[in-house]
Each structure stands twice: as structure tokens, then as C-alpha cells.
Amino acid sequence: MSKVGILGAGTWGIALSRMLANTGHTVTVWSALPDEVKQLDQTRQQKNLPGMTIPASITFTSDLPAACTDQALLLLAVPSVYVRSTVKQAAPFIPAGQLIVDVAKGLEPDTMLTMTQVIADELSQLHAPKMRLVALSGPTHAEEVALDLPTTIVAAADDEEAAKQAQDIFTSSFMRVYTNPDRYGVELCGALKNIIALAAGISDGLGYGDNAKAALITRGMTEIKRLGTKLGAHAATFDGLAGIGDLIVTGTSTHSRNHNCGLLIGQGMSPAAAKKQIGMVVEGINAIPGALELAAKANVSMPIVETVDQVINHGLDPKEAVQQLLNRKKKAEF
Amino acid sequence: MSKVGILGAGTWGIALSRMLANTGHTVTVWSALPDEVKQLDQTRQQKNLPGMTIPASITFTSDLPAACTDQALLLLAVPSVYVRSTVKQAAPFIPAGQLIVDVAKGLEPDTMLTMTQVIADELSQLHAPKMRLVALSGPTHAEEVALDLPTTIVAAADDEEAAKQAQDIFTSSFMRVYTNPDRYGVELCGALKNIIALAAGISDGLGYGDNAKAALITRGMTEIKRLGTKLGAHAATFDGLAGIGDLIVTGTSTHSRNHNCGLLIGQGMSPAAAKKQIGMVVEGINAIPGALELAAKANVSMPIVETVDQVINHGLDPKEAVQQLLNRKKKAEF
Known part of the structure; x- marks a missing residue:
């Protein structure tokens, strides 16, 4: 011992x-x-x-x-x-x-x-x-x-x-x-997953279902992995317990501050008011600038993170945001 | 049109x-x-x-x-x-x-x-x-x-x-x-994910929480991926919408027959009685023999699938099964 x-x-x-x-x-x-x-x-x-x-x-x-x-x-x-x-x-x-x-x-x-x-x-x-x-x-x-x-x-x-x-x-x-x-990959997952949890909360707040939430969690981790591997992390980390595993718990839990802040925003509250109502640090909101900076540096596309940024920091209507994500150019999964 | x-x-x-x-x-x-x-x-x-x-x-x-x-x-x-x-x-x-x-x-x-x-x-x-x-x-x-x-x-x-x-x-x-x-990989995910959904239901039935369920979903897809890639499928399929995405929806949903059958078994009902109470096809149970046969053919270890088989077909107590999974030899994530 x-x-x-x-x-x-x-x-x-x-x-x-x-x-x-x-x-x-x-x-x-x-x-x-x-x-x-x-x-x-x-x-x-x-x-x-x-x-x-x-x-x-x-x-x-x-x-x-x-x-x-x-x-x-x-x-x-x-x-x-x-x-x-x-x-x-x-x-x-x-x-x-x-x-x-x-x-x-x-x-x-x-x-x-x-x-x-x-x-x-x-x-x-x-x-x-x-x-x-x-x-x-x-x-x-x-x-x-x-x-x-x-x-x-x-x-x-x-x-x-x-x-x-x-x-x-x-x-x-x-x-x-x-x-x-892969210490760096594990920590990147921990820092960035809350942005996707915020997105999952917004989806729930809009009244969308399990299909939409599973899509945000899956495609959200795909874009975190795209960034992380470009920065030298190991792909398997993002498919593992500290990656998708932690995001499943955070994105589907009603105990998560990030999820609950998103929920209020999806229900129509302004991001500022939602932050105030949660009353504690909403890590997902704080992580957005860093994620965008890393994505720009690595020249990686992160459509879900970018859309959450638009909703939180630039007044985009959440319903409109979902339409933008759905209507992007048709593409292959990988 | x-x-x-x-x-x-x-x-x-x-x-x-x-x-x-x-x-x-x-x-x-x-x-x-x-x-x-x-x-x-x-x-x-x-x-x-x-x-x-x-x-x-x-x-x-x-x-x-x-x-x-x-x-x-x-x-x-x-x-x-x-x-x-x-x-x-x-x-x-x-x-x-x-x-x-x-x-x-x-x-x-x-x-x-x-x-x-x-x-x-x-x-x-x-x-x-x-x-x-x-x-x-x-x-x-x-x-x-x-x-x-x-x-x-x-x-x-x-x-x-x-x-x-x-x-x-x-x-x-x-x-x-x-x-x-990757048509084959996508179909393999669809066929095998229900076994993991059954395991997630058993975990819920035992009164375990989100940590255990996220672990079963993450590690469950890891072993399906290990099998699938050995059989020629593409790794990214298993991390995608038809892989982990579908498993998230199936494993966390109370509408899934597989999850609900597992729930009854975790609560103490015999597998035979649980199957009878669900009353419809429980795909996860039917998929077990095929999964084990493919795993043997490909010489791949699938500890969660094997444990579910022990519970469903060989009388292993669900609580004992969880202890067996937790107490396996310490290992690396990948």
C-alpha cells in the first residue's frame, strides 16, 4: 500500500x-x-x-x-x-x-x-x-x-x-x-468535450431527440479527433474511455453544467442569461476560443464547434444553427 | 425526384x-x-x-x-x-x-x-x-x-x-x-451492437450508473472494432454513426428491446423468463453465437460478448459477471 x-x-x-x-x-x-x-x-x-x-x-x-x-x-x-x-x-x-x-x-x-x-x-x-x-x-x-x-x-x-x-x-x-x-490526446479530449456537451444540451432544449444527440456526440468526437491527430495525438485515444466514453457520460447527463447550460439556450434563453442561471463555471463556453485557435493553427474544420461559437458568442439562433449543420454540402463519413 | x-x-x-x-x-x-x-x-x-x-x-x-x-x-x-x-x-x-x-x-x-x-x-x-x-x-x-x-x-x-x-x-x-x-463494417456494427445494448441493460438492472454504462459502450465497440478490422472492415466505420453512434442510441434507450431484456436480467429475472416477457425477437441474444463464431475464426478476444454469453446461456450471475470484467488482468487501453 x-x-x-x-x-x-x-x-x-x-x-x-x-x-x-x-x-x-x-x-x-x-x-x-x-x-x-x-x-x-x-x-x-x-x-x-x-x-x-x-x-x-x-x-x-x-x-x-x-x-x-x-x-x-x-x-x-x-x-x-x-x-x-x-x-x-x-x-x-x-x-x-x-x-x-x-x-x-x-x-x-x-x-x-x-x-x-x-x-x-x-x-x-x-x-x-x-x-x-x-x-x-x-x-x-x-x-x-x-x-x-x-x-x-x-x-x-x-x-x-x-x-x-x-x-x-x-x-x-x-x-x-x-x-x-497519449497524455496530450487524453487531456485534449477532456478540455474540448464540454463544447460538444453544450451542443447536445442545445439539441435537447430545442426538443430534438436521441438521433440528433447521438449524431452530435459521434460527429463532435470525429472533429475533436481530426484536430487532435493533426496535433500529434493518437487516434485510438479519441475512440476510448477518455474520448468518446467521457463524452457519452457528459453529453447525455442531466447533471452536467455544460449540458444544462445548453438546454436553457436551446429553450430560448440568451447565452448570457443561461450562464448566469447556471451560476458556476461553464467549461464548454470557456473552451471555445482555445478550440478555435487550435483548429485555425492546425488548419482543421470543426463545424460543430464553430456553430456552437456562433450560437454562444455571435447571436445565431439555435434552430437556424441546426439547419446550417444539416444543410452542409453532402459528404463522405471519412 | x-x-x-x-x-x-x-x-x-x-x-x-x-x-x-x-x-x-x-x-x-x-x-x-x-x-x-x-x-x-x-x-x-x-x-x-x-x-x-x-x-x-x-x-x-x-x-x-x-x-x-x-x-x-x-x-x-x-x-x-x-x-x-x-x-x-x-x-x-x-x-x-x-x-x-x-x-x-x-x-x-x-x-x-x-x-x-x-x-x-x-x-x-x-x-x-x-x-x-x-x-x-x-x-x-x-x-x-x-x-x-x-x-x-x-x-x-x-x-x-x-x-x-x-x-x-x-x-x-x-x-x-x-x-x-465499408458496407461490411457498417453491417457488422448493426448486427453486433445489440449484444452490447444487452450488457448495458444488465448493468442498469443491477443498479449501476452512467460510468459503468459508458464503459460497456466504449469497450464494447472497441472489441467489435477489433473483430471487424481483423475481418477486413475499416476502423473508422466503428467510430462513426453506424458504429458508436448507433450503439449510443441503442444502449442508452429505454425503448430498445435489447436494453430492456438486459434490464430484467440484471434485476434478477432468468434469461428465459426475460425473453418471454419481452415477447418479441431479442436480436442481441440471437447475435451471440455468430459473434462468438466470428471471434473464434478471427482469433480475437471479446471479453464483454463472452461474458454476456455466460450470463444468457450458461447461468453466470450478472453481479459475478461484472466482477469478472473488473478483475481481469491489468492492461493498456490500446
């Missing part, structure tokens, strides 16, 4: 910390907020995971050096917007060669870096070339992992040994972990 | 006939049952498509030669078990070089032939090598096409001109048709 440090105490960090502790690992969870640490430690409950009890064996702390020291694995589970600042703060306490697993998904604005690329960027001056970075991603509602429901996930790393070590640690009685050599 | 003959008056044949007639094509629908012809002609309703009115312009007939003569396109829309006998009966009236589109899905027991291969087999003595055969397949609930809801579909043929002609005729204001050069 291993020692694991977890940075971040949101739903996903806590659901994974509970699973790891129940598997027998020694788990320390860090949060930047002392009040959150106190509340989690005392109540052993996470407010967004009702009914789940946090094992007594988990240590909560707001002491960052303590959380980073002497761990077999360090799990980054803070929201994507805090990844750079958290790693910057933690870097002095992270040993060279530390196995680091990231579960945050997103592209950093301006740099277009994925989350493990941001981590590498922050650590590079201290530790290069000894970094062992893994992206952990797949079709994984935290709420289901918190209930021990069967789940699969991908541990992706350029370094096969790092991926296998993460596979060993995250394998549990209900979680099956596959290794994958 | 074109003349189209449709053999078969089930939900899918009627939903397509209505769309084609509304697009301006001249449509004749044949049924083997004179009573059905009379009822459809008089009521302009199909009992399983409530609320849909059949256009007055459609001609219904039980005269097979009339339905097959002088058509730009002949659509085979009979259940898969009737494809061979229908084509045998119609063959003398089908002109050489006739464009034939099939929508029935399945593998013929014993021969392992797909439906267009069965058609080719029946017509070969009369017409070879002048056959123009297209498989039309995708994520397409008939109920949604009957309501003009946006839908995508694939027209697959070895002969590109045949695929394009079908594309032209089936394109409508709400249906987008992609051509595909």
Missing part, C-alpha cells in the same frame, strides 16, 4: 481519496481553506456528495509542505484555473521525480497548455527532466465513484512506468484502470 | 416512406399481408407510430412484381429473418443493375452472412456482377424520423456511385446522409 497526497477537496478529490483510503492507502488531503479542512475533518461529509462518509483514516490539512512530502503519489485535484498557482506554491516541496497525477481538465487561456503541461511548465526549472506526470481521465461521475459503482478510467503518461504505477494505486474492487501512452 | 419501391411496412419502412414521399419522391410500399395493405391504405396510420399520418401520395400494394418494377431505388425493410425469402420471391422481377438499399440488420445463422450479402447471394445467379447494394444504417429511432426530428445516417456501398445515389434520395430537410465505402 502507498502514501498518497491529494491537493484539492472538491467532489472528485474527495471521492477518490475515500476510494484510495478504503483500498488501504494512506491518504492526506490538502485544501487551501482552513475552514474547509476543519469542516471535512470534523463532519467526515462533503456537501456535494450527500450520503457518503469520509473514512476516519484520511488526514486533512492546510499545510502544503506536509501534504507534498514523502508521498508515493501526488494527486492534483484543484479546479483547472487554480492548477498553475497551486503548483507554483507547492513546487519547492515537491521532490524531483515525484509521481504526479492530474485530474483537472482544461486548456490554459493564452498558452493553450493542457493541465499536465502547465504543471511541467511550473516544475521545469526545478526538476526537469525528472518529471513523472500522469493524466487520469474517463467517464467518471464523482457521485458514482463515491457510491462504489463500477467505473473505468485511463492513466495516461509518456512514461509507461509512471502510468503503470498510477494504474496500480487507483485500481480498486470497483475501478478498472487502463494505461494509455 | 425518383420512384422508390419499399418492401416491408414495419415502423422503419413506413417512417422512411413518409419522409421520401414528403420530399417529393413517388413511393410504393409492398407488404406480404393483404390485410395490412388494406389497413394502411385506408387509415393512413401505422399502429406503432402513433400520431404520424401517412401521406396520401403513397401507394400500398401486395403485388410484388408491381413494387419491384421500374424503380430508381428498391428499399428492403423487412425483418432480417425474412430478407432471404423476400428476395428469393422478388428476384425474377428485379432488373439487373437495380439500386437496392437494405435497412434490416443481422447475421444469417449458419452462413454468417450480413443482409446485403444474403441479397447478393440470392441475386447472384440472375444478376452478377451487376448488383448495386447499399446498407443504410445509423442512430435512427423510427419514432423520431416519423416526427421529422434531425437525424444522420450512413449510406454504405463498395460502389461509390450507388452510395451517392442513395445519399441523394434519402437526404431531406431533417436527414443528413453520409456516404461510406
Whole structure:
């Protein structure tokens, strides 16, 4: 059994910390907020995971050096917007060669870096070339992992040994972990799938059915794959658990913020009002500029992403948008 | 506009006939049952498509030669078990070089032939090598096409001109048709996806969640693709609308007989009792022997299909089956 440090105490960090502790690992969870640490430690409950009890064996702390020291694995589970600042703060306490697993998904604005690329960027001056970075991603509602429901996930790393070590640690009685050599492809899927989930929500909001939604999910992943492979990622990643698998869960779930924001827009609400009503970050909207920039750079056509951009940012009527997609020039599937 | 003959008056044949007639094509629908012809002609309703009115312009007939003569396109829309006998009966009236589109899905027991291969087999003595055969397949609930809801579909043929002609005729204001050069791959997906839909239903019946279902759908299509590419089909077909797209619709729909049969089994009913309660053909169960035979022939591992076979035909407890799948040797995703 291993020692694991977890940075971040949101739903996903806590659901994974509970699973790891129940598997027998020694788990320390860090949060930047002392009040959150106190509340989690005392109540052993996470407010967004009702009914789940946090094992007594988990240590909560707001002491960052303590959380980073002497761990077999360090799990980054803070929201994507805090990844750079958290790693910057933690870097002095992270040993060279530390196995680091990231579960945050997103592209950093301006740099277009994925989350493990941001981590590498922050650590590079201290530790290069000894970094062992893994992206952990797949079709994984935290709420289901918190209930021990069967789940699969991908541990992706350029370094096969790092991926296998993460596979060993995250394998549990209900979680099956596959290794994958394509960290960049896995992270690209995680960052871009929310745009397609937004499109699926808009389709539902317009009153369209399963045929339209399956078409958007399938053709949406086709265009993400077209972009990703042009950027050097592996085609099979996009057909796998972190690609189409994660998009199926996100695009068909009524728990997804991206799907629900799209739903409101499809029902006639303005994008600005829908964003306001959701009240939290809608990753799909934030990912649009990055996707378009990468597509332009790679000279790849992404008709669904471009149409979502027109609806969200340029006032195109959703019904008209669907007609535009349907009436494009007749073509071959591949 | 074109003349189209449709053999078969089930939900899918009627939903397509209505769309084609509304697009301006001249449509004749044949049924083997004179009573059905009379009822459809008089009521302009199909009992399983409530609320849909059949256009007055459609001609219904039980005269097979009339339905097959002088058509730009002949659509085979009979259940898969009737494809061979229908084509045998119609063959003398089908002109050489006739464009034939099939929508029935399945593998013929014993021969392992797909439906267009069965058609080719029946017509070969009369017409070879002048056959123009297209498989039309995708994520397409008939109920949604009957309501003009946006839908995508694939027209697959070895002969590109045949695929394009079908594309032209089936394109409508709400249906987008992609051509595909891999007829065999498209038909293999249609025949085998129902086994995975059965597995998804079993998972739901056990009370498992979206994570498990997305994993079964993703990994299920991975093993169908592994088999199909070994048998000469194109990998991209399995990642496309007739592959993962159709499986998403079938595996997540509560309208699918295969999903519902699995659901009952997951809830504890015996496979025999579940089959009896569904009361209609459960294609996923019928497809298992063919899938296993092809997998053995191609020397390909299909763990999900093999596990479904154990549950359906050899008394394995569904919960135990899930544990077996989760506890397989750790591996790489691809």
C-alpha cells in the first residue's frame, strides 16, 4: 500500500481519496481553506456528495509542505484555473521525480497548455527532466465513484512506468484502470468535450431527440479527433474511455453544467442569461476560443464547434444553427 | 425526384416512406399481408407510430412484381429473418443493375452472412456482377424520423456511385446522409451492437450508473472494432454513426428491446423468463453465437460478448459477471 497526497477537496478529490483510503492507502488531503479542512475533518461529509462518509483514516490539512512530502503519489485535484498557482506554491516541496497525477481538465487561456503541461511548465526549472506526470481521465461521475459503482478510467503518461504505477494505486474492487501512452490526446479530449456537451444540451432544449444527440456526440468526437491527430495525438485515444466514453457520460447527463447550460439556450434563453442561471463555471463556453485557435493553427474544420461559437458568442439562433449543420454540402463519413 | 419501391411496412419502412414521399419522391410500399395493405391504405396510420399520418401520395400494394418494377431505388425493410425469402420471391422481377438499399440488420445463422450479402447471394445467379447494394444504417429511432426530428445516417456501398445515389434520395430537410465505402463494417456494427445494448441493460438492472454504462459502450465497440478490422472492415466505420453512434442510441434507450431484456436480467429475472416477457425477437441474444463464431475464426478476444454469453446461456450471475470484467488482468487501453 502507498502514501498518497491529494491537493484539492472538491467532489472528485474527495471521492477518490475515500476510494484510495478504503483500498488501504494512506491518504492526506490538502485544501487551501482552513475552514474547509476543519469542516471535512470534523463532519467526515462533503456537501456535494450527500450520503457518503469520509473514512476516519484520511488526514486533512492546510499545510502544503506536509501534504507534498514523502508521498508515493501526488494527486492534483484543484479546479483547472487554480492548477498553475497551486503548483507554483507547492513546487519547492515537491521532490524531483515525484509521481504526479492530474485530474483537472482544461486548456490554459493564452498558452493553450493542457493541465499536465502547465504543471511541467511550473516544475521545469526545478526538476526537469525528472518529471513523472500522469493524466487520469474517463467517464467518471464523482457521485458514482463515491457510491462504489463500477467505473473505468485511463492513466495516461509518456512514461509507461509512471502510468503503470498510477494504474496500480487507483485500481480498486470497483475501478478498472487502463494505461494509455497519449497524455496530450487524453487531456485534449477532456478540455474540448464540454463544447460538444453544450451542443447536445442545445439539441435537447430545442426538443430534438436521441438521433440528433447521438449524431452530435459521434460527429463532435470525429472533429475533436481530426484536430487532435493533426496535433500529434493518437487516434485510438479519441475512440476510448477518455474520448468518446467521457463524452457519452457528459453529453447525455442531466447533471452536467455544460449540458444544462445548453438546454436553457436551446429553450430560448440568451447565452448570457443561461450562464448566469447556471451560476458556476461553464467549461464548454470557456473552451471555445482555445478550440478555435487550435483548429485555425492546425488548419482543421470543426463545424460543430464553430456553430456552437456562433450560437454562444455571435447571436445565431439555435434552430437556424441546426439547419446550417444539416444543410452542409453532402459528404463522405471519412 | 425518383420512384422508390419499399418492401416491408414495419415502423422503419413506413417512417422512411413518409419522409421520401414528403420530399417529393413517388413511393410504393409492398407488404406480404393483404390485410395490412388494406389497413394502411385506408387509415393512413401505422399502429406503432402513433400520431404520424401517412401521406396520401403513397401507394400500398401486395403485388410484388408491381413494387419491384421500374424503380430508381428498391428499399428492403423487412425483418432480417425474412430478407432471404423476400428476395428469393422478388428476384425474377428485379432488373439487373437495380439500386437496392437494405435497412434490416443481422447475421444469417449458419452462413454468417450480413443482409446485403444474403441479397447478393440470392441475386447472384440472375444478376452478377451487376448488383448495386447499399446498407443504410445509423442512430435512427423510427419514432423520431416519423416526427421529422434531425437525424444522420450512413449510406454504405463498395460502389461509390450507388452510395451517392442513395445519399441523394434519402437526404431531406431533417436527414443528413453520409456516404461510406465499408458496407461490411457498417453491417457488422448493426448486427453486433445489440449484444452490447444487452450488457448495458444488465448493468442498469443491477443498479449501476452512467460510468459503468459508458464503459460497456466504449469497450464494447472497441472489441467489435477489433473483430471487424481483423475481418477486413475499416476502423473508422466503428467510430462513426453506424458504429458508436448507433450503439449510443441503442444502449442508452429505454425503448430498445435489447436494453430492456438486459434490464430484467440484471434485476434478477432468468434469461428465459426475460425473453418471454419481452415477447418479441431479442436480436442481441440471437447475435451471440455468430459473434462468438466470428471471434473464434478471427482469433480475437471479446471479453464483454463472452461474458454476456455466460450470463444468457450458461447461468453466470450478472453481479459475478461484472466482477469478472473488473478483475481481469491489468492492461493498456490500446
